[in-house]
Amino acid sequence: MQLRALRYFVTLAREEHFARAADICGVAQPTLSSALNSLETQLGKRLVERDRRYIGLTEEGRAMLPWAQQLLAAHEAMVHAVEALGGPLRGEFRLGAIPAAMPSVGQFxxxxxxxxxxxxxSVRSQTSREIMRAIEAFEIDAGVTYLDHESPSNVISVPLYAERYVFVTAEAGTQRESGAVSWQEVARHPLCLLHQGMQNRRILDGLLDAHGLSATPRATADSYIALLAMVQSGGLATVMPERYVDLIEGTDWAHVRPLAMDAAISRIGLVVGDRGPLDPVAAAALNCARRIAGESMRD
Amino acid sequence: MQLRALRYFVTLAREEHFARAADICGVAQPTLSSALNSLETQLGKRLVERDRRYIGLTEEGRAMLPWAQQLLAAHEAMVHAVEALGGPLRGEFRLGAIPAAMPSVGQFxxxxxxxxxxxxxSVRSQTSREIMRAIEAFEIDAGVTYLDHESPSNVISVPLYAERYVFVTAEAGTQRESGAVSWQEVARHPLCLLHQGMQNRRILDGLLDAHGLSATPRATADSYIALLAMVQSGGLATVMPERYVDLIEGTDWAHVRPLAMDAAISRIGLVVGDRGPLDPVAAAALNCARRIAGESMRD
DNA sequence: AGGAGTGATAGAAGGTATCTATCGAAAGCT
DNA sequence: AGCTTTCGATAGATACCTTCTATCACTCCT
Structure with a gap:
């Protein structure tokens, strides 16, 4: 049984398309087809349901997939472990990050x-849930996400910083109060927030709820950029992670005020999978995160 | 990179001998040599130190070994996972057990x-430490060992029973007391016990120590069979796990009395490795263990 | 010096992976 | 309906890889 065939299989399961999967693997489509065929012959079971088109994995295919993923991940880690001894690491590092943490990944x-x-x-924006799933499936090497909410499986985590929120309004006339703003005041403004169901929005709702308030935003979006655009031009206000302030600092329209954070604040950190020995790539990421966390502490 | 070559490499690392490893893998010695060579060529590093004889793994080889083991284990588990769907499991189940638990593995x-x-x-007798190491190295599928002492890594465990001890003497004359025997009385007898350093002996020493006593055995051995033989013929007494009683029950020489177990008793159970998805073989073992544990509870 | 033991090398045979080119069925569009 | 597009399977050729047997080169032991 060849690793190559397993890579084809895993890619096919992800892409759900023979020619596309073959292309991603850098081989011709018949190559992938025949490799899958011999895999199925060797196991004596059909793995992929198909009739002219890709349909889906069989029961056996679904049972096999996570093992094949683990096997390929172990293979990559093995190669890394050997190469790492003779100098610096090479290859692609795949990082998933929640949108709220996106501005802070730069430092890392x-x-x-x-x-x-x-x-x-290779950085991709994902929800905290997707990050956990992708780590589980070996699709990313590490994630930057909430530490205290969902951490179901075997992971190692390093805290990077505690998330704080700021209140952003467009400058309206001359009134320019500063100092912390209360949640009551926030709730009075017409708001634009992230879509319901996004982790960050859930946290925000929880914070408001803790003060007996509830948010009824006039607009929702799935990106902070969209929120900022709406604030800038639409007269709405928003609440967003402190780390986004750096992006809009110095603009003439943004008015940023910290929010009083009395309750428990969400810790954000780096997480990597923890199965078996530590992949040198993951180890390198953890090291960097620990150093950064140390620097942040000193700030 | 082929799984075959990795299997050769792992076997070679274990056997430390080219011809023997090749034989175990069922191939000719040049096959193993050349497979190792191409592996080393592909990685660009030498993995095995050798000059006419096998010397040892290089630094790269040592870094690579645990990953190769994990990779092969994932491969086996993958095959199992696919085969298990179409009926009963096949293949060899490798179980490690501490000597103290050996009589009880039969039930399991x-x-x-x-x-x-x-x-x-395939059952093998190992120390509790060896069992943990072997699970780590994917050399056994499960172990029967102490649950509360060393459990360092990712394992799933199921308690099977609590270990109790009995005091065994050869019948001396007509005196045949029954009922529990005190630790003080045990310490007064000339004893034969397991070697110092074996986990079971350490536990025993701990129990004695808890009563302000210490054992100064007249003889030590590394197997309970040897201890029983010495009791039978040499006028010594010994302390051994209750489960061994079944073996000597009904003989005319053995006099078995329970020991007062006031202190914490050691739990013995089944442990399997826990990395990634659950190997169906391991899952089957856990199921059996849970059923047996349930039955024992009802006793 | 001779023999046993250990691993490397050479050359041939067989198997495997890959490619290009093509087919055949289904779906979509006019 | 008729045409085109899409998708996966098949065929045949080529290159590569694995494995075997036979043998060599070296070391260690007696």
């Missing part, structure tokens, strides 16, 4: 890239 | 074999 990734010049980086 | 293995007729069994 910069440190990582500086320390490992041969490494390339 | 019988249930396992009955439920999975296609399965073969």
């Amino acid at each position: 990734t910069q440190a990582l890239l500086r320390q490992h010049p041969g490494m390339t980086l | 293995t019988q249930a396992l074999l009955r439920q999975h007729p296609g399965m073969t069994l």
Whole structure:
């Protein structure tokens, strides 16, 4: 049984399309077809349901998939473990991050890239749930997400910072109060917030609820950029993670005031999967995160 | 990179001998040599130090070994996961057990074999430490060992029973007291016990120590069979796990009395590794263990 | 010096993976 | 309906990889 065939299988299960999967794997479509065929012959079971088109995995295929993923991940980690001894790491580092943490990944990734010049980086925006699933499925090497909410499986985590929120309004006339703003005041404004169901919105709702308030936003979106655009032009206000302030600092329209954070604040950190020995890539990420966390503490 | 070559590499690392490893893998020695060579060429690193004889793994080889083991274990589990859907499990189940639990594995293995007729069994006697190491290295599928002492890594465990001890003497004359025997009385007898350093002996020493006593055995051995033989013929007494009683019950020489167990008793149970999805073989073992534990409770 | 033991090398045979080119069925569009 | 597009399977050729047997080169032991 060949690793190659397993890679085809896993890619096919993800792409649900023979030619596309073959293309991603860098082989011709018949190659993937025949590899899958011999895999199925060797196991004596059909793995992929198909009749002219891809239909889906069989029961056996579904049972096999997570093991195949683990196997391929172990293979990559093995290669990394061997290569890492002779110098800096190479290859692609796949990082998932929740939108709320996106502005802060720069610091982390910069440190990582500086320390490992041969490494390339691929950052994707995902929900906290997706990040956990992707770590489970070996689709990303690490994630930046909430530490205290969902952490179901075997992961190692390093706290990076505690999330604080700020209240952003467009500058309206000359009134320019500063100092912390209360949740009551927030609730009085016409707001635009993230869509319900996004983790960050759930946290925000929880914070409001703790003060006996509830949010009825005039607009919702799935990105902070969209929220900021609406604030800038629409007269709405929003609440967003402190880390986004850096992006709009110095603009002439944004008026940022910290929010009183009395309740428990959400910790955000780096998480990597923890199965078996530690992948050197993951180890490098953890190191960087620990260093950054140390620096942040000193701030 | 082929799984075959990795299997050769792992076997070679264990056997430390090219021809022997090749034989175990069922191939000719040059096959193993050349497979190792191409593995090393592909990785660009030497994995095995050798000059006419096997010397040892290089640094890269040592870094690679645990990953290769995990990879092969994932492969086996994957095959099992696919085969298990179409009927009963097949293949060899490798079980490690501490000597103290050896008499009780029969119950467990019988249930396992009955439920999975296609399965073969390989039981080996190991220390509790060896069992943990072997689970770590994927050399056994499960272990029967102490639950509360060393459980360092990711394992799932199911308690089977609590270990109790009995005091065994050869029948001396007509005196045949029954009822529990005190630790003080035990300490007065000339004893034969397991070697110092074996976990069971450590527990025993701990129990004695808790009563302000200490054991100064006249003889030590590394097997309960040897201890029983010495009791039978040499006028010594010994302390051994209750489960061994079944073996000598009905003989005309053995005099068995329970020991007063006031202190914490050691739990013995089944442990399996826990990395990624659950190997159906391990799942089957856990099921059997849980059923047996349930039955024991009802006793 | 001779023999046993250990691993590397050479050359041939067989198997496996891959490619290009093509087919055949289904779905979609006019 | 008729045409085109899409998707996966099949065929045949080629290159590569694995494995075997036979043998060599070296070391260690007696």
